Amino acid sequence: xxxxxxxxxxxxxxxxxxxxxxxxxxxxxxxxxxxxxxxxxxxxxxxxxxxxxxxxxxxxxxxxxxxxxxxxxxxxxxxxxxxxxxxxxxxxxxxxxxxxxxxxxxxxxxxxxxxxxxxxxxxxxxxxxxxxxxxxxxxxxxxxxxxxxxxxxxxxxxxxxxxxxxxxxxxxxxxxxxxxxxxxxxxxxxxxxxxxxxxxxxxxxxxxxxxxxxxxxxxxxxxxxxxxxxxxxxxxxxxxxxxxxxxxxxxxxxxxxxxxxxxxxxxxxxxxxxxxxxxxxxxxxxxxxxxxxxxxxxxxxxxxxxxxxxxxxxxxxxxxxxxxxxxxxxxxxxxxxxxxxxxxxxxxxxxxxxxxxxxxxxxxxxxxxxxxxxxxxxxxxxxxxx
Amino acid sequence: xxxxxxxxxxxxxxxxxxxxxxxxxxxxxxxxxxxxxxxxxxxxxxxxxxxxxxxxxxxxxxxxxxxxxxxxxxxxxxxxxxxxxxxxxxxxxxxxxxxxxxxxxxxxxxxxxxxxxxxxxxxxxxxxxxxxxxxxxxxxxxxxxxxxxxxxxxxxxxxxxxxxxxxxxxxxxxxxxxxxxxxxxxxxxxxxxxxxxxxxxxxxxxxxxxxxxxxxxxxxxxxxxxxxxxxxxxxxxxxxxxxxxxxxxxxxxxxxxxxxxxxxx
Numbered sequence: 001x002x003x004x005x006x007x008x009x010x011x012x013x014x015x016x017x018x019x020x021x022x023x024x025x026x027x028x029x030x031x032x033x034x035x036x037x038x039x040x041x042x043x044x045x046x047x048x049x050x051x052x053x054x055x056x057x058x059x060x061x062x063x064x065x066x067x068x069x070x071x072x073x074x075x076x077x078x079x080x081x082x083x084x085x086x087x088x089x090x091x092x093x094x095x096x097x098x099x100x101x102x103x104x105x106x107x108x109x110x111x112x113x114x115x116x117x118x119x120x121x122x123x124x125x126x127x128x129x130x131x132x133x134x135x136x137x138x139x140x141x142x143x144x145x146x147x148x149x150x151x152x153x154x155x156x157x158x159x160x161x162x163x164x165x166x167x168x169x170x171x172x173x174x175x176x177x178x179x180x181x182x183x184x185x186x187x188x189x190x191x192x193x194x195x196x197x198x199x200x201x202x203x204x205x206x207x208x209x210x211x212x213x214x215x216x217x218x219x220x221x222x223x224x225x226x227x228x229x230x231x232x233x234x235x236x237x238x239x240x241x242x243x244x245x246x247x248x249x250x251x252x253x254x255x256x257x258x259x260x261x262x263x264x265x266x267x268x269x270x271x272x273x274x275x276x277x278x279x280x281x282x283x284x285x286x287x288x289x290x291x292x293x294x295x296x297x298x299x300x301x302x303x304x305x306x307x308x309x310x311x312x313x314x315x316x317x318x319x320x321x322x323x324x325x326x327x328x329x330x331x332x333x334x335x336x337x338x339x340x341x342x343x344x345x346x347x348x349x350x351x352x353x354x355x356x357x358x359x360x361x362x363x364x365x366x367x368x369x370x371x372x373x374x375x376x377x378x379x380x381x382x383x384x385x386x
Numbered sequence: 387x388x389x390x391x392x393x394x395x396x397x398x399x400x401x402x403x404x405x406x407x408x409x410x411x412x413x414x415x416x417x418x419x420x421x422x423x424x425x426x427x428x429x430x431x432x433x434x435x436x437x438x439x440x441x442x443x444x445x446x447x448x449x450x451x452x453x454x455x456x457x458x459x460x461x462x463x464x465x466x467x468x469x470x471x472x473x474x475x476x477x478x479x480x481x482x483x484x485x486x487x488x489x490x491x492x493x494x495x496x497x498x499x500x501x502x503x504x505x506x507x508x509x510x511x512x513x514x515x516x517x518x519x520x521x522x523x524x525x526x527x528x529x530x531x532x533x534x535x536x537x538x539x540x541x542x543x544x545x546x547x548x549x550x551x552x553x554x555x556x557x558x559x560x561x562x563x564x565x566x567x568x569x570x571x572x573x574x575x576x577x578x579x580x581x582x583x584x585x586x587x588x589x590x591x592x593x594x595x596x597x598x599x600x601x602x603x604x605x606x607x608x609x610x611x612x613x614x615x616x617x618x619x620x621x622x623x624x625x626x627x628x629x630x631x632x633x634x635x636x637x638x639x640x641x642x643x644x645x646x647x648x649x650x651x
Contacts, residue, residue: 191507198506198513199492199499202485206493209483216443217560218469218497227503 021182025175026167031294033174034246035287040181041242043282044188046266047275048235051192053264054272055201056228057114057208062105062121063263065128066098066233068255070240072145073097075250076138079148087150091241098237099230106226113211113225125257132252144251147244149173150180157245173248181242188235192275195231204228205273265322269329271336280337284325289318394421394472394563394596395456397442402451404437404620411437412448413620419564419613424590424597426607426628429617430640435600436478438617439568442598443475444468455564470497474562476553478569478600482541487533490541490552491524492517494559524559530592531555531585547578551585558589564596565589571603579606586610608632616640 025033045067052058073094076082085093102109108120132139139145149158156162157176165171195201203224206214215221244250262285270281292299292314299317312320333340397419404412412434419425427435440446442453444465453460460468474494482490499520501513528537531551536544541552550570557565570586571579583606590597601607607614607628614631616624618640624631631637 190509194509194513195503195507198509198517199496199501200503200506202483202489202493203496205485205489206483206496210481212445212465213477213481213483214493215465216445216469216475217493217556218466219493220464220466231503 018182018186022179025171025178030172030174033178035290037174037177037181037246038243038290039283039286040185041239041246042263042266042286043279044185044242045236045239046263046270046278046282047188047192048232048239049263050267050270050273050275050278051195051204051235052228052232054267054274054278055196055208056204056225058109058225058228059115059118059264060121060229060232061118061257061260061264062124063232063236064255064257064259065121065124066102066236067240067243067259068128068132068250068252069098069101069233070094070237071147071244071250071255072132072139072240073237074241074244075145075147079145081137087148088152091150094241095234095237098240099234102230102233103226105233106229109229110222110226122257125255125260129252129256132255139252140250142252144249146249147247149248150177150245177242177246180245184238184242188238189275189279192235196273196275200224200227265326267336268326269322269336271338271340274336274338276341277336277338284337285322288322289315292318292321394594395458396421397473397564397596397598398452398454399438399442400452400454402438402441402448402453404434404441404446405449410620412441412617414451415617415620415622416451417615417622417625419596419598422590422594422596423612424586424599424610426599426601426611426614427617428601428604428607428614428631432619433617433640434620435617436568437620439475439566439598439600442468442566443473466497469560472561472563473566474557474560474564475566476550476557476568476570478572480546480549480553482549482552482556484542486538486540487528487536487544487552487555488521488524488538490556491528491559492520494527494556495520495524497560527555527558530589531558532581547574547581550574550578551582554582554585558593562595564598566598566600568600569602570599571601571606579603583609 024036028036045063049060049063052060071094074087074090077085077093077097078087078090105121105124109117112120133142135141149156151157154162157180158173203214203219206217206219207221207224211221214224247254266281266285267278268281269284270279271277296314299314329336335342399418400416402412402415403410415434415438417425417427427438429435437446441448442460444460444463444467448461451461455471455473458471460471460473463471483493499516501510501516504510505513525534525537528534531554533548533551533555536548541549544552550573554567554570557567567586571582574582586597586599587610589595597610599607599611611628614624614626614628615622616631616634616637618636623636623640624634626634
């Protein structure tokens, strides 16, 4: 019996979070569920970019391109015109397609390092945008295409077919997609964590910190760089599919450079190299503009959408806000929300032993002072590793 | 710890020449590291010792010459292939990666493990088992090098000497047949030096590997090395046992600048 306790302690928080997330559709309306859906999709994409930029140290500005490949790949594969494949199969193929697109770019991604890769990937976004606008027969051109709903064994992730009411709550598209999003997000979380803690993750960290050390320790530099790129493209593809399903329509203008920059903002705000951080950043960057649009009339200095005039619209306002958030984070918590949370947790954990000794015998004088000093510095000591 | 089945093959350096845009960093350097010995490469600053190491580990490709490990030709191989053949090295300036000592040592196990992206992502039982086995091995090596107590601490919090040892332990995790140590005691205090010397002596006795050592600390070289090669301005000016090298007039000239040879070079 007592063997269960440590297991419960490690899995408990996850279980609780999962339960809470599963219960939400019964209480929230479609607006909030949509925010959640977009956040989950963004989180999947951000985790992918985090693996590439945070863990492997390779900057990518081409994330929007791979999101587009996933989204349009699904729409074309499952839709009409297109092969009209079963949607579930189309999801898998769209993710693989995004991975293949990343693979095609791997001769560049395997050789070019750090910020230079960022410049190289910039081209992808413009290329992709151009293709989306001009290849009408596949992408629907400027107006885009509507997204065929996902169907799994006779169950459709849309308003009806079959009609569904659970515990008195009618289950429409948002409610159903919410659970799909949760499942895909859980899959992302599980796989990304496994990667980071396993052999490939360590190799990528080593590549980021010192290419030389990694290579003399046996890491195939070019192969691991390309693999990180392909992997991040696949996560982007999956995010693209989920985004398409939640938007129900894909348009080229969404997949612009600004979207790539949004994803970079997510991982910077969340903290580079951490799955939880990427998730937190994704929720922040995604939810903020939507919330500001919704509550524009109650916010000072922000105009309601469409009201024109000289004031700032909610979308711009939220951009200013998260721009400011990035500056604040880089100045005061360079390791992002994730690092902030970790340090807070460490401080909370360290407090009990610090308050303990005074009870047994408060020792005034230099001895007491030095002990508290050292316990404070242990967390801060940081030496430069080239 | 698994001992290599047989004595490691000889490391044979023949006529290696490295040029950096006109500068001759290594000029026709040859030496042989006999199996299971400690071979020191010494010389004044800028003599080409680190360049020599970079050739051995595949980071530089020589303009001429060859490096062979037994029957295997190393000169044309990429660094990761050379690592896979059992050549591990440390760096003069410590190069560790982020994370704990365990993370760094596990990087040393990279070439010996196989879990790929898919297996790790899906946490297949095979990958989990492999990781556990290698972690146990890494812990063993940490104990051997005196890092056992720090196994789960972040490397960034360790002292200079301990971080130097992390590098050594990481190289040992590769289960090398040839270990290249680039100034293993540079910047250490006396106690740390003694400790490091002990560790190197111990691993050599226990694992039977060949060690190539670049070091400025002559005390350490004299105590550990079986054979010494002296480099000066990229040329090997002397070979032999530590005692012989110490009395070699060429070596004295290179180190102390005495004018025994009047040839203006």
